Amino acid sequence: MPNTLIFVDLPSDDPAAAARFYAEVFGWQNDEKPAGVYHRMVPGGQFPNPDGTDSQIGNLHLGIFDAANARPHPDSAGVEPRALSTTGRKPRIWILISDDDSAERILAAATQRGAKELWRNHYWSTFNGYNHAFEDPWGNEIVLWGKAGPEPKVPADFTRE
Structure with missing residues (x-):
């Protein structure tokens, strides 16, 4: 297994x-x-x-x-480092946009609460999805994934790869 x-x-x-x-x-x-x-x-x-x-x-x-x-950690006082990583490449978290939601609503809600929009409107053909990203107020990168479907109609203003 x-x-x-x-x-x-x-x-x-x-x-x-x-x-x-x-x-x-x-x-x-x-x-x-x-x-x-x-x-x-x-x-x-x-x-x-x-x-x-x-x-x-x-x-x-x-x-x-x-x-x-x-x-959790065996030492109740924890260990170093004790600060957020603010520079360099960090892991990204991918969130699938539900069928009853939208990237526009999520990005607006996130930026209204202190997030920074990183990019939007990108189509990744390898995995057939529409992608958008923001950085939360703690520096974590969140990539939004929208299903493109079996015969995607990629909007003209989207970047592509």
Whole structure:
């Protein structure tokens, strides 16, 4: 059996504020574990079966941890580094845009809450998707993925690769 990816964690110097940001931008449930130390963001829903019905597999969760003392760790005081990484290439988190939402609404909600729009309106033919990206107020890069469909109609103003 393969090993299974179950979580991705984002650092923040204010996990409670970051959790509010993601709850407001994406509509996810903020599960405090405990408040201000570690927050589990629960998107809800299930992975779909090939026929589009819900499978028994719940969607992945996103964790938000305090960069000053990343939990869990055997040392209750935590270890260095204790600050956010603000330069260089960092991991990116990819979010699939639901069929009843839009990149425009998500980007607007994110920037209204302090995010920085990085780019928008790009079509990636290799994976047949429309992509847009923002940096959250803690420096994490979020890439939005929109399904292009079987015969995509790529808008003229989109960049392509």
